[in-house]
Amino acid sequence: MKKLILVRHAKSDWPEETEDFDRPLADKGLAEAMHMSRFMKNNNVAIDYFVSSPAVRALNTCKIFNQAYHLTITTNEKLYNPSESNFESVIYDLDDNVSSVLSFPITTVFPILRILFPKIFSTFPPVVLPVLKSTVIPGRNLKEQKRNCFSFMIRGRFNFISKIFYFLAFIFLFSCQKKEKNYFEAIASNDVKLSDPEPHEWRYNRNEKFQTFEGFQKSKKIHPEIGKNTIYLQPIGEFNILQKKQVELAGNYFKIYFQLETKILPALPNTIFPKDIRRIKDENEQILAGYVLDSILIKRKPKDALVLMGITEKDLFPRSDWNYIFGLASYKIGVGVTSMYRFSNGNVTKANFNRSLERLLKVGSHEIGHMFGISHCLNANCVMNGSNHLSETDYHFARACSLCQQKLNSSLHYDNKKRLNELKNFFEKHHLNSEVTRAEEDLKLIK
Incomplete structure (x- = not known):
């Protein structure tokens, strides 16, 4: 006998021009x-298997539940606008060894459940019954089982009390949602409004458009996938001990900031840069950033890499009429490069270690943030603000504003509070005190 738990996808949006x-x-x-995923996990609801409609809203709900259960996710096209026969075949195609299944069909499966469970649906409308728990007996026709469905409940094969428990728990949680601010709404009061730009600042002579959350959702961007969900860092150059330590700490930080596995590859030598992509500017050697992306990183991107970020101790320039850049990224294919050079004028010491480290963390998370589809932020002081020079980078927070956090979370689906606590601990450990304070202020608002 199998236990089947059906979960309606969470509340969805419908942006214009979206199928x-x-x-x-x-x-x-x-x-x-x-x-709800944490509620079910904390109440020991055992699940062996996830099967979901491939529709984005259903699959993303499934992925969020899987953050609590860590199981293999299977999609089945029969669960998108399914007929009764399709729904039935999905159940009976399950492996015999699977005893407990959590299924995420698309909304239109609920008219089928109205047929299967008429007495329940005459009491509780499907719009407020997001979880339905039932047993399915292999080898018997689903249509035959539905006729005896209510008597199964009475005899105990369908746990009616559990169903009522789940139903009331959902109603309680959803009603609480209406009264309380969500995470992003809560921390928005800590966002610091941007002042009017000065002539030397990034925003002064650039007519960038404000990227709304809806605009972000419509944009093309990379997403974590099964087998392709790791951030890789590729050091390029000759790093001293302190620079190597900064690269290591950057890897630790990006793992927390993006809540994704982060790995550091063996360093490549500076001899990989040919002479024709080098130049001397103000007695300093610079490397053409586009070459690093197109001829070094793209060719070396691991198969399981979602993002490959190069880190070089050499200065970078994007084209002949620019003096330098801190970093450059190709957002469509998930590769980028960041230069450490200007964070310490090419000379990391114990005295400037923390300041140059903070700059590396800001620029690196900024460039990777672009790869996940986030444009330059015009909402508040934020790590995603554009920068013309180091003093502007220093002025910007390592904290992403509430809007940019909402964008990032909608793609990566992490636990906001867990991430925030881990960021605070990282900042405390490495004495980045201003960011510790900002993290603590956010935590106060969500407790």
């Missing part, structure tokens, strides 16, 4: 899914 299949989860839906 039904591609509809994303709304901000409220992300919060609801995280709440």
Whole structure:
């Protein structure tokens, strides 16, 4: 006998010019899914197997639940706008060894459940019954089982009390959502408004458009996938002991900031740069950044890499009419490069270690943030603000504003509070005191 738990996808959005299949989860839906997955896990609801509709809103709900359970996810196209026969075949195609299944069909499966469980649905409308738990007996026709469904409940094969428990728990959680601010709304009060730009600052002579959350959702961007969900760092150059330590700490930080596995590859030598992509500027050797992306990093990107970020101790320039750049990224294919050179004028010491480290963390997370589809931030003081020079970089926070955090979370689906606590611990350990304070202020708002 199998236990079948059906979960309706969390609240979704429907941006303009978006097909039904591609509809994303709304901000409220992300919060609801995280709440319910933790609730089920904490209440020892055992699951052996996840099967989901491939529709974006259903699959993303499934992925959020899987953050609590860490199981293999299978998609089945039959669960997108399924007929009764399709729904039935999905159940009976399951492996005999699987005893407990969590299924994420698309919404239109609920009319089928109205047929299967008429007495339940006459009492509770499907719109407020997001979880339904039932047993399915292999070898018997589903249509035959539905006729005896209610008597199964009475005899105990369908746990009616458990069903009511899940139902009331959902209603309680969802009603609480209406009264309380979600994470992003709560921390928004800590966002620091941007002042009018000065002539030397990035925003002064650039007419960048404000990227709304809806605009972000419509944009093309990379997403973690099964077998392709790791950030790789590729050091290039001759690093001293302190620089090597900074690269190591950057790897630790990106793992926390993006909540993704992060690995550091063996360093490549500076001899990999040919003479024709080098130049001397103000008695300093610089490397053409585009060459690093197109001829070094793209060719070396590991198969399981979601992002490959090069880190070089050499100065970079993008084209002949520019003096330098801190970093450059190809957002469509997930490769980028960051230069450490100007963070310490090419000379990392114990005295400037923390300041140059903070600059590396800011620029690196900024460039990787671009790869996940986040444009330059015009919402508040934020790590995603554009920078013309180091004093502007220093002025910007390592903290992403509430809007940019919402964008990042909608793609990566991490636990916001866990991430925030881990960031605070990292900042404390490495004496980045201003960022410790910002993290503590955010934590106060969500407790």
